[in-house]
Amino acid sequence: MNITQEKIDNLNAVVKINIDPADYQGRVDKAIKDHAKKANMPGFRPGMVPPAHIKRMYGKSILVDEVNNLLSDTLNNYITEQKLEVLGQPLPKVDDTQQYNWDFADKFEFNYEIGLAPEFALDFSSKDKLTQYVIKIDDETLAERVKNIRRSYGKMTNPDVSAEDDVLYAQLTQLSPDGSVFDDGISNTTSVRLEQIQDADIKKSLIGLKKDDDVTLDIQKAYNNDTPKVAAILGIDEAEAADLKSNFKLTVKNVNRLEESDLNQEFFDKLFGEGVVTDEAGFKAKITEELESMMSQDAERKLQNDIYNYSVDKVKFDLPDDFLKRWLKVTNEKLTDEELEGGYNDFAQNLKWTLIENKIIKDNNIEIKYEEVFAAAKQSLDQQFRMYSPTPIADEQLSQYAVQYLQNKENANKVFDEVKALKTLDYIKSVITLDKKDIFYNDFKALAK
The missing domain is CATH 1.10.3120 (Trigger factor, domain 2)
Structure with missing residues (x-):
């Protein structure tokens, strides 16, 4: 067996592997014998199939497998021995001019392209600055966090009139272009959180509503064309929501408000343990x-x-x-x-x-x-x-x-x-x-x- 390497440049090379029959014959003979011991074929007792019979029937496929195994082992060992730092994996070069009979007497030549890792130096030092x-935490972020925590431990109420951070439990009904109810259109009862409404004018129109009040809602504008959000609010799939152009009638069924918890000792103790925090x-x-x-x-x-x-x-x-x-x-x-x-x-x-x-x-x-x-x-x-x-x-x-x-x-x-x-x-x-x-x-x- 002969292995050579041709450097194309600092980053590319070709490894050429020449294989003679003597290089693969022992492996092939052993593989044929192992196959014969395990074969279960009509006319022969299990494990008693003659190797010559296996060679006649499966010899070429066994030869191909063993040559491929030999190639893989040889190439990997060569890369290790030569301490080549390769990128990716070697790629076989196809040569249509070479034809093999696979008759146990062929000499083979295989070429593999390899990509080589570059050589480079590192010079990180104190001169490099990041x-x-x-x-x-700014006051706005702190206030928002405090508000959310207080609401998490607060209680739900049902005021008569909606305010900025309320939740409207409402019926959404699809409308035709002329403003009438769309026959067999989309209809869904859901919770509409006013703090999630993106459009300021639409949000303003939802403040001050009472039970049984109706408003017309441009739902795409309300949620800034957020398809997953629109789909979730209407209870439809996202593909349908993406193409939706209709307005909806929003009918208030109830106004829900989560009142913030009082800043008292009971609240502090629930959050941090008894006596850890004692004031605002x-x-x-x-x-x-x-x-x-x-x-x-x-x-x-x-x-x-x-x-x-x-x-x-x-x-x-x-x-x-x-x-x-x-x-x-x-x-x-x-x-x-x-x-x-x-x-x-x-x-x-x-x-x-x-x-x-x-x-x-x-x-x-x-x-x-x-x-x-x-x-x-x-x-x-x-x-x-x-x-x-x-x-x-x-x-x-x-x-x-x-x-x-x-x-x-x-x-x-x-x-x-x-x-x-x-x-x-x-x-x-x-x-x-x-x-x-x-x-x-x-x-x-x-x-x-």
């Missing part, structure tokens, strides 16, 4: 603390995203783009040329980041231990469980779930990659300069869009 935002100032300070703790996660996500973008822009190197595009087409048969061109830049950016990650991990001897992957899996599962129940799961049971979760190879690789990314980001954060900057939450939301 902003690390520290989110502060302490209540607002506690809510501010909790909000800023939650918002710190948003700030960290933005910082991570900024580091990602900064890194892939700063570290300059080329990729074997033509090869990678061919590889993506081969491995994704349904991928259209338009989809490939539209999504390739994101793919290339993610690949660049992966190469930067790998180099940082390697150059700095950063270890990723099982204990870290296990802890990350536990944390992720704990967050998922808390979405459905505020009561935390016992640590021992959570550990059992984490063990089961990581037994799935795909899950384990996913968590490993997450830990790897966090370690890479932590390294970059330790090297560059992070300028901390206070910012109000509403300003941060506008910045993060």
Whole structure:
């Protein structure tokens, strides 16, 4: 067997593999004998089929399989031995001029295109600067949060006249263009939350209504053409909602109002435990603390995203783009040329980041231990469980779930990659300069869009 590599350029090469009969004959003979031992054929006792008979009937298919297996093993071993850092997977070059008889005497020649990872240097230092935002809670955000919490612990009342934040329990009836009721049209009884109405004039028209009052509602305008919202309000599917042009008659059946809970000791104790908070100032300070703790996660996500973008822009190197595009087409048969061109830049950016990650991990001897992957899996599962129940799961049971979760190879690789990314980001954060900057939450939301 002879293996050679022809360098096309720094990012592309062709590996040529020449195979003689002596290279594959032993594997083929063994495969035929193994097949004979397992064969169950008419006229022969199980396991007693002569190998010559198997060779006559299935020899060519066995030969093809064994040559393919030999090729795969040989190519993988060559890449490992030569320490080639390949991108994607080797692609066989089709040569229509070569014809093989597959008669156990052929010499084979196979060529594989490979894409090579680029060589590049990293030069992160304190001269590289990024902003690390520290989110502060503005009065508007705090007031909205306080209002929502007070309403969560408040009581429902039924006032005579609707106000700005009320909920109208109403009948919605589809109207014809002339304003009459549409025969066999859409009709649904539902709750209309006035705070969700997007159009100011329509919202104003719904304030001051009493039971049995009627108003005409342009539902698409009311919800700013939010198809899922319109579909949910009318009880129809989204396809029908998207094409809907009709106005609706809204008939008030009841006005519901959620009164805010009083700011008293009973309320404070329900929220934070007995005696932890004793007055309104302490209540607002506690809510501010909790909000800023939650918002710190948003700030960290933005910082991570900024580091990602900064890194892939700063570290300059080329990729074997033509090869990678061919590889993506081969491995994704349904991928259209338009989809490939539209999504390739994101793919290339993610690949660049992966190469930067790998180099940082390697150059700095950063270890990723099982204990870290296990802890990350536990944390992720704990967050998922808390979405459905505020009561935390016992640590021992959570550990059992984490063990089961990581037994799935795909899950384990996913968590490993997450830990790897966090370690890479932590390294970059330790090297560059992070300028901390206070910012109000509403300003941060506008910045993060």
